[in-house]
Amino acid sequence: MTKIWNQSGFLDSDTWVIETDEIKAGEGERAVVGLDVFLDAVEHSNENGFGVLLRPADDVARLAPHLDRIALVAISFPAFSDGRGFSQATLLRQRLGFAGEVRAVGDVLIDQVPLMLRTGFTSFAVSNPVALARLAENRLPGIAERYQPSAVPSTEADGFSWRRIGGRGA
Secondary structure (H helix, E strand, O other), rough: OOOEEEOOOOOOOOEEEEEEOOOOOOOOOEEEEEEEHHHHHHHOOOOOOEEEOOOOOOOOHHHHHHHHEEEEEEEEEOOOOOOHHHHHHHHOOOOOOOOOOEEEEEOOOHHHHHHHHHHHEEEEEEOOOOHHHHHHHOOOOOOOOOOOOOOOOOOOOOOOOOHOOOOOOO
């Protein structure tokens, strides 16, 4: 079972459906389509509020001319060891200035959620049983040290470890 979580908790309902050959958005649902399908659709439509699915090898820059027409970018994590989605989220937020919802989908583990939040993710499609339980208990792990800037400001850590004078980071 997959549930959608954001920093306010689990959502009671979610209208977004990632479309595949077998699954299509129904009445009252909103489609999330792959990058190529989106680019074809946006060229032939005046609609807004699109949902786009980025796979690890997709070029985020292809979305740049259409960001004002996108409501949700779902970034796929086919395996927990594939970190390209972190870079895609950072590029969306920092370089392209995307302000809409960025959702992690796929193999989302509890240990990755704080790092995903730092790179600009705002929601998570969670199916991992451990992650579901920990999020339900509001037990999100923290980040004690930071080694690079983030797309979203963090107040948990006290600056970058290599910039501190004295203390643990010196």
